[in-house]
Amino acid sequence: MILGLVILSALGADVLSPHDPLAVEANDRFLPPGPGHVFGTDILGRDILSRMLFGGRLSLVTGIISVSFALIIGVPMGILSGFYGGLADRLIMRVADLMLTFPGILLALVIVAVLGPSLMNAMIAVGISASPTYARVVRATTLANKTEAYIEAARALGCSTLRIMVKHILPNTMAPLIVLGTLGVAGAMISAAALSFLGLGAQPPEPEWGALLSEGRSYLRVAWWMTAFPGLAIMVTVLAINLLGDGLRDALDPRLRY
Amino acid sequence: MLAYIAKRLLLTIPTMFAISLVVFLMLHAVPGDPAIIFAGDRNVTPERLAVVRRDMGLDRPLAVQYVDYVTRIFRGNMGRSLYSRIPVTREIGNRISSSAELAMAAFALAATLGIVLGVVSALWRSTWIDVAAMTFAITGVSMPIFWLASMLIFVFAISLGWFPVTGGGGLHRLVLPALALGLISSATLARLVRSSVLEVLSLPFVTTARSKGLAEIKILARHVMKNAFIPVITVMGLQFGTLLSGAVITETVFARPGMGKLLIDAILIKDFPVIQAVVLFVSLVYVLINLLVDVSYALLDPRIRFD
Numbered sequence A: 001m002i003l004g005l006v007i008l009s010a011l012g013a014d015v016l017s018p019h020d021p022l023a024v025e026a027n028d029r030f031l032p033p034g035p036g037h038v039f040g041t042d043i044l045g046r047d048i049l050s051r052m053l054f055g056g057r058l059s060l061v062t063g064i065i066s067v068s069f070a071l072i073i074g075v076p077m078g079i080l081s082g083f084y085g086g087l088a089d090r091l092i093m094r095v096a097d098l099m100l101t102f103p104g105i106l107l108a109l110v111i112v113a114v115l116g117p118s119l120m121n122a123m124i125a126v127g128i129s130a131s132p133t134y135a136r137v138v139r140a141t142t143l144a145n146k147t148e149a150y151i152e153a154a155r156a157l158g159c160s161t162l163r164i165m166v167k168h169i170l171p172n173t174m175a176p177l178i179v180l181g182t183l184g185v186a187g188a189m190i191s192a193a194a195l196s197f198l199g200l201g202a203q204p205p206e207p208e209w210g211a212l213l214s215e216g217r218s219y220l221r222v223a224w225w226m227t228a229f230p231g232l233a234i235m236v237t238v239l240a241i242n243l244l245g246d247g248l249r250d251a252l253d254p255r256l257r258y
Numbered sequence B: 001m002l003a004y005i006a007k008r009l010l011l012t013i014p015t016m017f018a019i020s021l022v023v024f025l026m027l028h029a030v031p032g033d034p035a036i037i038f039a040g041d042r043n044v045t046p047e048r049l050a051v052v053r054r055d056m057g058l059d060r061p062l063a064v065q066y067v068d069y070v071t072r073i074f075r076g077n078m079g080r081s082l083y084s085r086i087p088v089t090r091e092i093g094n095r096i097s098s099s100a101e102l103a104m105a106a107f108a109l110a111a112t113l114g115i116v117l118g119v120v121s122a123l124w125r126s127t128w129i130d131v132a133a134m135t136f137a138i139t140g141v142s143m144p145i146f147w148l149a150s151m152l153i154f155v156f157a158i159s160l161g162w163f164p165v166t167g168g169g170g171l172h173r174l175v176l177p178a179l180a181l182g183l184i185s186s187a188t189l190a191r192l193v194r195s196s197v198l199e200v201l202s203l204p205f206v207t208t209a210r211s212k213g214l215a216e217i218k219i220l221a222r223h224v225m226k227n228a229f230i231p232v233i234t235v236m237g238l239q240f241g242t243l244l245s246g247a248v249i250t251e252t253v254f255a256r257p258g259m260g261k262l263l264i265d266a267i268l269i270k271d272f273p274v275i276q277a278v279v280l281f282v283s284l285v286y287v288l289i290n291l292l293v294d295v296s297y298a299l300l301d302p303r304i305r306f307d
Helices: A002-014 A048-084 A086-100 A106-115 A119-146 A149-156 A161-197 A209-217 A225-252 B002-029 B034-039 B046-055 B062-074 B088-123 B128-142 B145-159 B171-201 B204-212 B216-254 B259-268 B272-300
Strands: none
Touching: A048 A086, A048 A119, A048 A161, A048 A209, A048 A225, A086 A119, A086 B002, A106 A119, A106 A161, A106 B002, A106 B216, A106 B259, A106 B272, A119 A161, A161 A209, A161 A225, A161 B145, A209 A225, A209 B145, A225 B128, A225 B145, B002 B062, B002 B272, B088 B128, B088 B171, B088 B216, B088 B259, B088 B272, B128 B171, B145 B171, B145 B216, B171 B216, B216 B259, B216 B272, B259 B272
């Protein structure tokens, strides 16, 4: 079930090119309802389905890139913090805590406010605001592994510190990171879509799913399909990713099976 | 225990200062000269810029500016909106009640629904109730708020005409937004409550209690719940944060005159004094909520008191 849904959403995004004419902005027809075009058209006559398909690519990529940012920032923070301890640890953790004191998308909002509205900035913003969580997890695993015997052994063999960190500790942090990362992509997609919805992320005419929803909002009375379908797409994709993440978590941590 | 509370209280003070520092730096982190932002238009003469700079005190060292900023806040002056020239404090004051009622309604809904669903799912595990509730939960967690809000509007306000579409004020207008905000939160809570209760139920002391012959209900109420709720309370605190940020979206969709909408509008037109003030305010509220959570932690779990 899990895989089925995920494959569906992944394919849905990648089978774009041949599937529909790149008629993202082609025909000038005006809002015919429902079929004719499978999901209808929007005010400028653009086919919703095509926009959705392209948007799918955008949204998925956005989610993945955002999480990548978060990982790039968070993982080194966590490892350095856990490994060196002491002042570095306290300092880094204070910064992470500070970032976490901002509720939800507030931090992302602030970053976008500073950088200006654009999809790239939205990705950066979401990535930064998600990084403390990863930092924390990585730090915890690092701390746990730091005192293990094999680290001492590696040192005795003359491994440089960097090598120890990368080759030994990092792989051990993978398991929780994979789960968090997967779920993170789902969250990042929603956050990025939310930012786009508010006009702070993807700018028109980029067909990012959140932006599509925002476009549809003004015409809710007349053309409900503009809003319904992209939103459903977001939901189904995120659902699939969440299920995948849950499945991964269960698989990687037998303790949680009840 | 009092010592614990006092310690936590004291810790919030540097946190709040740190937040104010971040908020203050926001203005200066923007690429470009802050003076230009304050001056407003694009074609500012250098003389005008200099005047603005002196007026807003931007020509003084950063540290001095910061101290000034904080002292002004303590006196209740958060500056004026760059566009409407209305004191920000007043703008916030106008909108607090709208946001507050939305947040509380949504929170009440989320907490009640989430806890009930979670407990019921845990107790009747693997029955259809469990499956139904968890399906609802995982769907809810995947739903984007703005989509749910729009759909709710469409179904209940436009098609069925049961509720007004937009605007603030009045119980009538509170229903749909609170539903939108609260449902998703309740989904997260339900999942957590369920797993937490299940975990506690499998602990040895429960079996002991049962074999002692205690009535099931007593076991549940006194032992299981207290323990199960520790992580739940933390998440409820976190959820409040999500609610606060979710409120931003909900208010925009429903056009409610609350602080979230104020913030978004301000960001779109780069009205920095407003942005700073709202972010500061919301973050402080969140810090306070977390403080409450921590305190209730201590009340529930004696182990924590001896930190």
